[in-house]
Amino acid sequence: MRVLVAGATGAIGRQLIPQLVAAGHQVTATTRSAAKLHALRAAGADPLMLDGLDAAAVGTLVARTEPEVIVHEMTAIPAAMNFRKFGQTFAATNKLRTTGLDHLLAAARAHGVRRFIAQSYAGWPNARSGGSVKTEDDPLDPDPPAAMRTTLDAIRYLEHAVTTAPLDGLALRYGSLYGPGSSEAFVRLLRRRQVPVIGSGAGVWSFLHVTDAAGATVAAVERGAPGIYNIVDDEPAAVSEWLPVMARAAGARPPLRVPAWVGRLAAGEAGLVMMTQVRGCSNARAKQELGWQPVWPSWRTGFGGGLARAYPAGQS
Ligand SMILES: NC(=O)c1ccc[n+]([C@@H]2O[C@H](COP(=O)([O-])OP(=O)(O)OC[C@H]3O[C@@H](n4cnc5c(N)ncnc54)[C@H](OP(=O)(O)O)[C@@H]3O)[C@@H](O)[C@H]2O)c1
DSSP: OEEEEESOSSHHHHHHHHHHHHTTOEEEEEESOGGGHHHHHHTTOEEEEOOTTOHHHHHHHHHHHOOSEEEEOOOOOOSSOOGGGHHHHHHHHHHIIIIIHHHHHHHHHHTTOOEEEEEEEOSTTBOSSSOSEEOTTSOBOSSOOGGGHHHHHHHHHHHHHHHHSSSEEEEEEEOEEESTTTSHHHHHHHHTTOOOEETTOOOEEOEEEHHHHHHHHHHHHHSOOSEEEEEOOSOOEEHHHHHHHHHHHTTOOOOOEEOHHHHHHHHHHHHHHHHHTOOEEOOHHHHHHHOOOOSSOOHHHHHIIIIIHHSOTTOO
16 A cells, blocks of 8 residues: 655654565655655655645645555654653644644545554553553543643544544554663663652553554554554553563663652652553454554563663663
């Protein structure tokens, strides 16, 4: 199929392009940077420059390349997360989830694109009540911390727009990524012992190796009913469980433990919620509907394979 990947140079895009090409698709891949065109061509795609916030440019590119499927992987996420400034951290990404999405969807409609895949997020957007593992049918957080509200609004907007558009729209809620190109900053913090277990450490996270994010996206390009899919590994786990394992895999000493009130001071309300209250996600629908299986079904083995190999001890 002719597939347009908007935002092809990020952590997911770099894994996705070779997998789409290997599956036999004809891929157009975009970046804003002339310096990155060569790498996209080397990966087997037809590279083009695109600013996703330029509506006219988006329309022209879609008209010219006539994709059958569009994949929206445009984000602007800083490598180092600042939970205290959650809204600012995601402001540019939220613009791409709303305005950038609108431009792509409008172009898709205008030029007869039949399938549209967009990046969403699995984990903290879930309601922080009830069971610790959520499906796509469970509600999102009706009352998120103030700092997280605009980002949750953008995620809601994206999922609604994609799944109600007059084409086959799929929103992929990727879990917390790890692996090449996605964990460097976190590994550095772990090695400096700057990521403590806060309070109970009962927040449940769902992880995803970047290779598996790409694999699920190829599956979503090729099949699956329109809708929302959690793309996560098989083992949602509490912070108190996974953080020490991740630290060991990164060659760091065990994480410190701090009381909740210290955590709130250091990481803000959003940071405290991430460490103590968030819920994990089930991947049953993605397995069933997309016929997808993660290559790395558990972070237990994935961190060892992904982190230690990607960032040999001694690099900080
Ligand atoms: N689910 C998750 O946990 C998750 C998901 C995504 C990312 N992340 C993490 O966030 C960090 C940064 O992500 P990333 O490496 O994917 O990089 P990123 O800076 O978020 O960029 C992602 C893609 O969006 C494109 N882009 C950004 N602004 C654009 C615009 N205005 N118009 C068109 N394209 C635009 C970039 O292209 P150019 O810059 O080449 O133009 C790039 O291809 C990584 O550590 C990653 O692991 C986590």
